[in-house]
Every structure is written in structure tokens, then in C-alpha cells.
Amino acid sequence: MRIATWNLNSVKARLPRLLTWLELRQPDVLLAQETKATEQSWPAGELRNLGYESAHLGTGRWNGVAILSRVGLDEVTRGLTGQPEFDGAVEDRAIGASCAGLRLWSLYVPNGRQVGHQHFDYKLRFLDAVRAQAVAERAVRGPAAPYGLLGDFNVAPFDSDVWDIAAFDGATHVSTPERAAVTAIQQASPDSPLHDLMPRASIDAVDARPPYTFWEMRMLGFQKGRGMRIDLALVNDALAQRVESAWVDRDARRGEGPSDHAPLVLDLTD
DNA sequence: ATGTCGTGCAAAGCACGA
Numbered sequence: 001m002r003i004a005t006w007n008l009n010s011v012k013a014r015l016p017r018l019l020t021w022l023e024l025r026q027p028d029v030l031l032a033q034e035t036k037a038t039e040q041s042w043p044a045g046e047l048r049n050l051g052y053e054s055a056h057l058g059t060g061r062w063n064g065v066a067i068l069s070r071v072g073l074d075e076v077t078r079g080l081t082g083q084p085e086f087d088g089a090v091e092d093r094a095i096g097a098s099c100a101g102l103r104l105w106s107l108y109v110p111n112g113r114q115v116g117h118q119h120f121d122y123k124l125r126f127l128d129a130v131r132a133q134a135v136a137e138r139a140v141r142g143p144a145a146p147y148g149l150l151g152d153f154n155v156a157p158f159d160s161d162v163w164d165i166a167a168f169d170g171a172t173h174v175s176t177p178e179r180a181a182v183t184a185i186q187q188a189s190p191d192s193p194l195h196d197l198m199p200r201a202s203i204d205a206v207d208a209r210p211p212y213t214f215w216e217m218r219m220l221g222f223q224k225g226r227g228m229r230i231d232l233a234l235v236n237d238a239l240a241q242r243v244e245s246a247w248v249d250r251d252a253r254r255g256e257g258p259s260d261h262a263p264l265v266l267d268l269t270d
Numbered sequence: 271a272t273g274t275c276g277t278g279c280a281a282a283g284c285a286c287g288a
Contacts, residue, residue, distance in 0.1 A: 010275090010276055013276060034288090036277065062286090154288095216272090217275050218274050220273085260288080
């Protein structure tokens with residue numbers, strides 16, 4: 001079984017590449033972010049033609065999250081319990097579902113813009129709502145149920161997760177409170193920690209490069225190797241023990257018209 | 271700090287977000 005998470009940066013702009021990628025890599029579940037789609041514009045028909053059911057949460061120009069599955073799509077949850085608002089609205093940043101016995105979330109954590117910006121505070125509150133969601137579901141489902149929080153966290157957990165930590169002095173994505181908020185999610189249920197699965201940098205069996213998942217469109221970030229590992233898979237023991245391989249599909253970042261993110265792929269035992 | 275994208279509005283140029 002194969003599951004993946006991918007920030008598409010517009011499903012409309014990415015649809016040809018998305019469909020090609022689904023046929024090439026054959027994921028059983030895809031957790032998608034930044035669809036920038038409405039329920040009307042979500043391409044459910046094209047996805048169904050490839051064998052995927054899908055559940056989408058999106059209202060327009062920004063954000064938007066979805067789960068695609070060809071192994072069942074049940075218990076769909078749109079939004080987090082207690083999800084904070086920004087500018088008076090709950091944004092389309094979280095959708096959960098159960099797929100073939102796995103409880104999975106597709107998350108698009110707010111960017112934060114600048115440390116100290118109100119959007120940064122919103123980011124921290126959102127991450128705390130993710131933590132609370134994990135605690136609540138852990139209480140209901142128990143530690144034996146495979147559980148994963150996947151998506152664009154907009155946080156690089158370690159200094160080595162960015163191309164040059166000196167270039168990020170004072171920046172978001174690497175600050176202490178953001179990293180502490182991610183750690184708090186992982187440790188929310190101390191008897192059932194969530195592991196930050198470290199992927200390989202590519203599908204190759206051995207790849208010594210850093211496993212970045214995002215490269216800026218500006219300044220030729222990909223071409224210059226200026227990347228960040230900000231798309232994460234936080235999974236409990238029950239799911240982690242089924243992971244045979246985790247890797248970044250950096251080939252999806254190449255060529256004409258890519259997203260600025262590459263998919264993070266998990267290959268599981270059946 | 272931004273040299274690139276993507277979106278939507280109102281209209282082929284901008285504002286906004288990342």
C-alpha cells in the first residue's frame with residue numbers, strides 16, 4: 001500500500017501533472033493541499049476515472065485540502081475541532097478520513113508570514129488545534145489504530161531541514177515556538193508518540209541529498225538546491241511499524257509547470 | 271530583501287499570498 005502527501009499549489013493548474021503522476025506512481029491514498037478549488041471546480045470526475053474516490057474542502061482562491069483514495073474513504077471530517085479563525089473565518093486547511101483502516105489527516109498549516117505577525121500567532125494556534133485533535137482521536141481510537149497527520153506543516157523541524165540555516169535567521173519555519181508546537185503535537189499522547197518520518201531525498205534506494213520537499217519558485221530555488229523539508233508525516237507506532245520506505249518524489253518538481261512542493265511518499269506493508 | 275508562480279477582479283494590469 002502506498003500513501004502520499006502533496007501540496008499541489010492549485011489543482012486546476014496542476015491537473016495534467018496530477019493525473020500523470022497518479023498513473024505513474026499509483027498511490028492508494030493521496031492527501032492534497034492548496035487545491036485552490038471550490039466544490040464545483042474540484043475535478044472529482046477525472047479522479048474517479050482513475051479509480052479514486054475523493055473528499056475535498058475548499059471555497060475558492062486560497063487554501064483547500066483533499067483526500068483521494070482507491071482503498072475506501074470513510075469517516076470524512078472537514079476541519080479541526082476548535083480550529084482557530086483568521087480574519088473571522090475558519091479556513092480550508094484540514095480534512096481527515098479513514099482509508100483501509102488508516103486514520104489520516106491532510107493538513108495545510110498557515111505560513112505565518114513573519115515572526116510576530118498576527119498570521120504567525122494564527123499558525124501557532126492552528127498547530128495547537130492539530131495537537132488537540134490528535135489527543136481527542138487517540139482517546140477515542142486507542143494507540144493500536146494506525147494514525148497519521150500528513151501535509152504541509154510550513155515548519156522545518158531541524159536546522160538541517162533547510163538549505164542554509166544562516167539564511168533563515170529570524171525567519172518563520174525554523175523558529176523555536178513553531179518547532180515546539182510540532183514537538184508538542186508529536187508528544188501530545190506520551191504513551192503513543194507521533195514519529196516524524198524522515199524520507200530519502202528521492203525514489204532511489206540510496207540518496208545522500210537532504211530530503212527537501214519544497215523549493216522556492218523565485219530565485220530558481222530548485223535549480224540551486226535551495227530547499228526545505230516542510231511537508232511532514234507524523235505517524236503513531238501502529239502506522240510507523242508498517243512503513244517500509246519513505247521518500248520524496250523530487251522528479252515531480254522537475255520540468256514544465258511543477259508545484260513548488262514535491263510529494264512525500266510512504267510505502268507500507270499490506 | 272526577491273528576480274516566480276497562481277488566482278481573481280475587472281479587464282491584458284494589478285493586488286495578494288506563498
